[in-house]
Every structure is written in C-alpha cells, then in structure tokens.
Amino acid sequence: MHPIQCRCGAVKGQLESNNTHNRLICHCTDCRAFARFLGNPSAVLDKQGGTEIVQIAQQHLRFLQGEELLSAVRLSDKGMLRWYTSCCSTPIGNTMADSKVSFIGLVHACLDRERMDRDFGAEIAVLNTDTALGDPQPKQRGLVGVIARFIWIVVTNRIGGGYRKSPLFDASGLPRVVPKVLKPEELASLKVDA
Template identity: 40%
Template sequence: MNHRFQCRCGALSGHLSQPHRALRGVCYCKDCRAYAHHLGVAAWTHDMLGGAEFVAAQAEHVSFTSGIEHLACLSLTDKGLLRWYANCCNTPICNTARNWKVPYVGLIGACLKTDPVAFERSFPRLQMRVNTRSARQAPPPMRWSTVVSLARLMSRVMLSSINERYRQTPFFDQGGAPVVAVRVLAAACRTGAHGSG
C-alpha cells in the first residue's frame, strides 16, 4: 500500500510506500518552527504547543510522481538538516540528513494529510514526541514510547547504510549530492525566523 502526499496547491505530489512501517511523531524544536516561519506557513504546519507532526521513514520508500521541478531545498545553517519543500506554494515536504548514507526522511504532516481519513488509515498512532523542552508548554509525556521508537528507527537506518539501500533515494544523485541546489539562510534571516517562533 502507498500513501499519497502533495503540496498545498497540488503541483508537486508523490507517495510513500510501506507507510505502516513508518514512525509517527511530533517535533517541537525551534529550528522546525523557524523554518516554517521563514516559509510563511507556520499557521498550518504547527500546533498550539509549537509542534509539527511528522512521519519518519526511509528514503527508498519515497517517490515523486509529478511536479519534481518544484522541489527546492533550504538549510538553516551550512551544517544543518536539508529541508525540502515545494517552491510553488512553500509547502514543507520533508527533512533529510546532509549525508545520503543516513537515509532518514522526516515527512511533514502538512503534505501527508490532504485526506485525513487516509492518513489515519495508513499510519500508526502517535508514537513519539521529540525536542519537548522547546515546546511552548509541556506536551503529554511519551518518554518510553519515544525511546523505543527512536531505537527502531535508528536500527533501520543503520541497516540501510550497511546494505547500501541508501542509494535508492529521490533526494541525492548517485554521487551523493543533493538533486537541487541547497539554499542556506543568511544569518539575519535565520535570526529573524527564530525570533518569530
């Protein structure tokens, strides 16, 4: 079974295979909020506590089916996560590590929930909350579930690195370079975005 994702305007779309194997969580980090504020989309990507829902998967399970020309990439710093979005409407799509040998993909809930019923059918219930110290208020605790879920995720990522399945990715070419140019935020823009969050 595949789960479809798309940007807000529908120009870019794709699917995640084996969604039942993905891990579902909420991230409360200040960087995710700053990124959303920079794109001007925080009002519909983050909840009242400053958390953004995401689904953790492996890059080999992500495919784009249309609008790949709208895929863009931004990073808050020259060493930070690669944050992929649709430049047609600034919809956040996912985050990846800079190193393609770490084939983790954090798909953002905003692009996965075009059909909320299908979303709940495709993915497990919420399994983890991360970076909770940066939340605007303390979210409900999920400490043990979070630890178990992160351990499962890391074991899968490590296996993909060992068996070279990391090469099956739509985000990097076969030399390990991002498929689009990465734009790094200027310091002033980064400070302003963090101040908004």
C-alpha cells in the same frame, strides 16, 4: 501507498507506508523556523509550536510529478536539508545532508491527514517538549522507540544499499538541488517566538 501532495497539486508522489517508520510531533525551534521560513506557519505548527512528522527511509518515497519544483533550505551551513516545493511553499520533509543517512522526516502538510492513523498508526511520540510553546508544556513520550526505529531505518538502508535509491540525492550522493543556506541573522529572525 500513502499519497503525497503539495497544497497546489503541482507536486505529487506516494509513500510505501507499510515499512518501519516513526510518527512524532517535534517541538524544536528549528522545525518552527522552517515553518516560518515557508511563510505559513499555521498550516504546519500546532498551538504549541509542534510539527507532526513521519520518519521513513527515503527509498520508500516516489515522486510522480513535479520533481523539478523541489527546493531545499539549510537553517545553517551544517543544518539538515529541509525540502519544500517552490510552487506553493509546502514543506515536504527533513533529511541529513549525507545521503548515506537515508531517512526523511515527512511533514504532515504534504500527507493525507485522513489516512494518517490507518497508514502510520495512532501512536504519536512527542519530542523536544522543553522548547514547546505555552503552559503547560506537553510531556515527552516515545523517545526510546523513536531512537530504536530511527537506528533500524538508517542502519538497514546503509547495509542493504537502499540509501542509493533516494529520490532526493543523485548517484554521487549530492542533493538533487543546491540548498539555500540561511544567514545567521535570517535564522535568528525566524526563531523569535511571539
């Protein structure tokens, strides 16, 4: 089990880490906007604006305390659900709004950095490098493997019914909290790169 915890310790959980997963760094502008929305981008983003993420099936995630402190935001009315804690604005992860697409991209800020290599392997894919900050931009790597494992996670959980065991969606498939949806001008202000 890999521990999950927010910065202040009010939200704790665990993740079965020995299942199919992806470990990657995403340099997309949406991940940067989410980090800025939470108010502490330096705790989430690397020097080139990348966010390290572990993608895994939601059914392998368990909250042990503080579930009532989970919140969600959508960067647009059709955007992903981006989960975080209301107590200390720690990012938890990203999911699709459809509970049947049952993966979560857990943001490294809620994971145990000292155990990342042991629990998820040292191989890290690098994606969306065309929007990375700085020069030179990093080179993209590992995309094919990420796509293949992502499809495996989603399809096997859809066929096997594992998507029904998500701690983030209720039995009817709705998110356990009503997400805040950002207005276009709010999102635009979060996407301004200094």
